[in-house]
Amino acid sequence: MSTSFPFLPDHSNLNEVRYRKAAALREAGIDPYPAHFEPTHLAREIVDRPEDYLEREDAVVTLMGRAMTVRRMGKAAFFHLVDRSGRIQVHINKKEIDEDGFRVYKEFLDTGDIVGVTGPVFRTKTGELTVMAKEMLLLTKSTRPLPEKWHGLTDKETRYRQRYADLIANPEVLDTFRMRSRIVGSMRRWLDDQEFLEVETPMMQPLYGGAAARPFSTHHNALDMDLYLRIAPELYLKRLVVGGMHRIYEINRNFRNEGISLQHNPEFTMLELYAAGWNCADMMDFVERMLAEALRTATGGTVCEYDGMAIEFGGHPWPRLSILDALRKYAQVVVDWDMDVAAVKAAADGLHVPDDVASGVDAIIHLFEENCERHLVQPTYITEFPKAVSPLAKSKDGDPNVTDRFELYVCGMELANGFSELNDPAEQYARFAEQVERKKAGDEEAVGEIDHDYVRALEYGMPPTAGLGVGIDRFIMVATGNTSIRDVILFPLLRSRSAGETQSGDGE
Numbered sequence: 001m002s003t004s005f006p007f008l009p010d011h012s013n014l015n016e017v018r019y020r021k022a023a024a025l026r027e028a029g030i031d032p033y034p035a036h037f038e039p040t041h042l043a044r045e046i047v048d049r050p051e052d053y054l055e056r057e058d059a060v061v062t063l064m065g066r067a068m069t070v071r072r073m074g075k076a077a078f079f080h081l082v083d084r085s086g087r088i089q090v091h092i093n094k095k096e097i098d099e100d101g102f103r104v105y106k107e108f109l110d111t112g113d114i115v116g117v118t119g120p121v122f123r124t125k126t127g128e129l130t131v132m133a134k135e136m137l138l139l140t141k142s143t144r145p146l147p148e149k150w151h152g153l154t155d156k157e158t159r160y161r162q163r164y165a166d167l168i169a170n171p172e173v174l175d176t177f178r179m180r181s182r183i184v185g186s187m188r189r190w191l192d193d194q195e196f197l198e199v200e201t202p203m204m205q206p207l208y209g210g211a212a213a214r215p216f217s218t219h220h221n222a223l224d225m226d227l228y229l230r231i232a233p234e235l236y237l238k239r240l241v242v243g244g245m246h247r248i249y250e251i252n253r254n255f256r257n258e259g260i261s262l263q264h265n266p267e268f269t270m271l272e273l274y275a276a277g278w279n280c281a282d283m284m285d286f287v288e289r290m291l292a293e294a295l296r297t298a299t300g301g302t303v304c305e306y307d308g309m310a311i312e313f314g315g316h317p318w319p320r321l322s323i324l325d326a327l328r329k330y331a332q333v334v335v336d337w338d339m340d341v342a343a344v345k346a347a348a349d350g351l352h353v354p355d356d357v358a359s360g361v362d363a364i365i366h367l368f369e370e371n372c373e374r375h376l377v378q379p380t381y382i383t384e385f386p387k388a389v390s391p392l393a394k395s396k397d398g399d400p401n402v403t404d405r406f407e408l409y410v411c412g413m414e415l416a417n418g419f420s421e422l423n424d425p426a427e428q429y430a431r432f433a434e435q436v437e438r439k440k441a442g443d444e445e446a447v448g449e450i451d452h453d454y455v456r457a458l459e460y461g462m463p464p465t466a467g468l469g470v471g472i473d474r475f476i477m478v479a480t481g482n483t484s485i486r487d488v489i490l491f492p493l494l495r496s497r498s499a500g501e502t503q504s505g506d507g508e
Contacts, residue, residue, distance in 0.1 A: 018143040021108050025141065030104070032141035037116045039064040044085035046121060050129050053121035061131060062118040063088070064139065066168065068146075070111045077105060081117060081131070089130040090117050101136035112142035112168075160486055160494055173487075179298060180476045180488060184251065186297035187271060190290060196247045196273060201236035203229060203253065209454070210234030212389065212445040213256040216266075229255035233272050234392065234467065235454045238421060241274050242462045249273035251472070262484045263413055265492050269472040278466035280404040280420045284381055287408060287416055287468060288316050291379075295479060305481050306411050309377060320406070322384040323368050331371040335364050337386050337401045358441060361388045376409035385419075388438075391431040391447070393419035410478055418468035425458035 005019040025032040041061040046053055053059040065083035067090075075094040080087045092105050096119075109115070119134040147158075147165050159166040159173075167174050188198070206225065208215040210232030218227050233252050240248055251271050258264060275283070292302050292313045302314030327333040335347045337360070344363040345353050351371060357363045368382075376382070384402040387395065393403035405419035422428050432450040439448035476488040486492035 014145050015143055018110060018141065018145075021110070022141040022143060025108055025138065028103075030100075030108075030138065032138060034137070034139060037064055037137065037139050038062075039083070039116065042085035043081065043083050043088040046088055046131075047086060047129060050121070050123075054123065057120070060118060060120055060134075062116065063090075063131065064116045065114065066142075067109060067113050067115050068111060070109065078130075079111075081115070089124070089128050090133055091124070091130050092133050092136065097133050098135050101133060104136055104138045108138060108141070110142060110145075112144070112146045113138060114140035114142070157494075160492055161497075163490055176476075176480045176482060176488060177490060179480050182298040183294050183476060183479055184472060187290065187294045188251065190293050190297070191249050191273065194247070196249045196275075197245060199237070199240060199245065199248050199250055201230075201233040201240075201250060201252070203255075205230050205236075207447075207449055207451050209447050209451055210392070211254075211256075214258055214444055216255050216257045231256050232270070232469065234469070235451060237272060237274055238462060238465070238467070239454065239457045241276055241421075241465050242457045242460055246276035246463070247274070260493065262486075263474065265473065265485050265489055267493060268485075268489075271470040271472055272468065274421070274465055274467045276463040276465045279464065280383075280406060280418065280466055283418045283466040283468050284320070284406055285317070287418065287470070288313075288318055288379075291470075291475065292316075299479070304479050306478050307481070307483055309411070311378060311410060311478055313379060318379045318381055318408075320381040320383055322402075323364065323382055324384070326372045326376075326382055327364070327368055329372075330375045331367060333367060333371070335360075335367075337361060337364065339364075358443065359388070361386045365389060373409060373414075374412040377411055379408060379410050379415075381406045381408055387431070388434070390419065391435050392422055392428070394422045410474075413474050413477075414471070415474050415478070416468060416470040418466060421462065421465040421467050423458060423462040423465065425455050428458055429455050 005016060022032045039062050041063055043063060043065065046061060053061065063081055063083060065081040068080045068082050068087070070079040071077060077092040079090055081090050092102070094102050097105070116137040116139050117131055117133045117135070119132045121129065121131055124130050147169050159170070192198070204218065204220075204227040206227060208228040208231050211234070213231040215228040215231050218229065219225070220227055232254055233250050237248060237250060249271060251269065253267060254270050255267050257266065260266065275286070278286070295302050295304065295313050302312060304311045304313070321329065324335065327335060331351065333348050333351065335344050339347070339360040341353070341357055341360050341363050344360045344367070348367055351367060353363050353366060357366060383406045384396060384399070385393070385405045385407070386402055390403040390405050393405040396402050396404045403419060406417070407414050408416035422431065429450065432447065432455070435447045436450060438446035473485050473488050477483065477485060480488060482488050
């Protein structure tokens with residue numbers, strides 16, 4: 001390949017041919033990458049309302065999009081122009097198009113090039129709505145052929161690495177991310193209507209907290225201090241509640257230094273919100289209304305199709321089960337929170353409990369995750385989590401062993417987590433101290449340092465408050481019927497395969 005062209009390890013002769021066409025365009029006085037072009041219409045506008053454009057001499061449209069499925073017939077051609085709204089057929093005829101436009105078609109046009117087309121709209125003999133090109137400009141010369149001759153990029157690993165090619169080759173992928181945008185937008189508008197205030201909190205924190213997870217660490221050179229990428233915004237948001245911001249939310253990026261799976265990505269999006277005056281029950285009612293309304297606004301209904309199952313978000317109220325009741329129902333295991341590991345293992349009657357489980361509480365949580373979660377298909381609340389795994393939640397009235405907390409499960413996945421917030425500074429300090437001891441005992445997800453400033457904030461007084469975190473990525477999975485979290489994240493983090501591919505890997 002000529003050294004005048006870029007060289008990438010996967011280049012072929014086809015790349016060189018296209019680069020030579022770009023050079024030939026310049027030699028002919030045609031810029032293969034002009035800076036500006038302004039379309040007057042989108043393809044979808046014409047397809048949806050063809051009567052506004054057919055058989056009207058003054059109805060001329062100008063479109064910008066990618067040329068796909070180019071079919072050459074000597075002095076004529078058809079191709080589909082694909083823009084951000086959809087696709088429409090374009091017809092090129094030497095008798096109709098301007099001389100420069102015909103030369104671009106004849107000598108330089110390849111599938112994948114981005115073009116601007118101007119002309120009237122008509123129907124072909126087969127009835128397909130078509131733009132008759134009177135003018136055509138080449139706006140971007142594509143120097144790489146589309147994957148698999150535009151029939152679709154099917155290899156999952158390549159699709160995640162090269163999302164740009166995936167979006168071009170697989171229109172349904174673009175539909176997924178359009179739906180994601182609509183759902184998040186509808187949630188934001190609904191919260192605004194409920195008088196919640198959107199805020200932003202630090203993504204780099206001197207202490208991490210607000211969840212049970214391992215953090216990513218970094219170092220600030222100018223300040224010479226270690227920092228953590230946040231695992232949750234919770235403690236900062238509740239500081240704002242103390243300050244008088246009584247209804248707040250943040251749609252945020254969180255980072256957890258943990259494994260990658262169909263349901264986990266180290267960088268993910270969460271909606272977290274707080275409402276003063278509410279308790280756990282209020283928040284559960286709120287979640288039901290919010291998620292159902294988000295789906296209804298974005299999709300027109302409240303039923304999603306996921307892995308062959310119809311998931312109904314509109315039926316209220318959603319079932320509510322304590323962890324212990326769920327174990328009785330789905331695993332026929334009867335246990336209590338004051339049991340030690342040996343007693344839990346005995347009650348589990350042969351169900352697997354790892355040998356390194358540190359406490360009876362941890363053993364019960366493991367049994368629930370392994371034997372109950374998969375049965376929670378329709379939206380279901382799991383309640384009454386023990387204090388050992390809920391260091392920021394208020395104790396349940398009448399039962400000091402558990403907290404006033406819930407997790408929402410859908411399709412066997414935890415979708416949301418919420419609770420009545422612990423606002424007693426003395427008890428919060430004691431809970432932090434317990435976490436430090438758990439960390440010393442080997443619990444990698446426990447917080448290893450007391451956040452004195454957060455306790456200081458509670459000393460000023462936080463009103464009764466309920467909080468919520470919703471996993472946006474998992475909600476989008478259910479809403480769009482995608483069973484892998486990587487299908488709803490534009491650029492999922494993957495294992496590096498080569499120095500030239502930072503977004504790469506085998507995923508699992």
